[in-house]
Amino acid sequence: MIRQSAVVSILVGLGLLSACTPKTNRTMRSEGEIAFRANCKTCHRLPKPTKKSDNEWPQLVKKYGERAKLTEKQIASITLYLINNN
Numbered sequence: 475m476i477r478q479s480a481v482v483s484i485l486v487g488l489g490l491l492s493a494c495t496p497k498t499n500r501t502m503r504s505e506g507e508i509a510f511r512a513n514c515k516t517c518h519r520l521p522k523p524t525k526k527s528d529n530e531w532p533q534l535v536k537k538y539g540e541r542a543k544l545t546e547k548q549i550a551s552i553t554l555y556l557i558n559n560n
């Protein structure tokens with residue numbers, strides 16, 4: 475007999491329960507942050523928002539956003555997230 479707790483921890487480990495359990499995330503992520511996290515780490519590690527200035531982010535996100543085939547809207551929301559958090 476497999477202990478129930480073992481089964482539960484396996485399911486949690488596989489992420490199978492995450493759809494049924496309420497979100498425990500205390501901080502809500504903005505659309506821009508979500509798009510940034512999803513799209514800016516495919517070629518390199520996720521850059522820190524503080525790494526670049528308000529003047530630099532718009533052109534960088536445009537440059538790499540276009541390489542990643544992001545929409546104008548995604549580029550705009552990612553830029554907004556970065557300059558709000560640098």
Ligand code: HEC
Nearest residue numbers: 510513514515516517518521526534535538539541542552
């Ligand atoms: C298609 C691959 C790719 C994707 C997707 C990508 N990058 Fe990059 N990124 C690169 C490469 C390659 C470099 C190294 C410099 C170069 O060749 O342009 C780089 C470098 C950078 C740098 C350092 C540039 C500097 O001048 O210091 C930043 C910041 C950056 N990326 C931000 C982003 C952001 C923000 C996103 C999401 C919108 C993103 N990248 C998505 C390929 C990518």
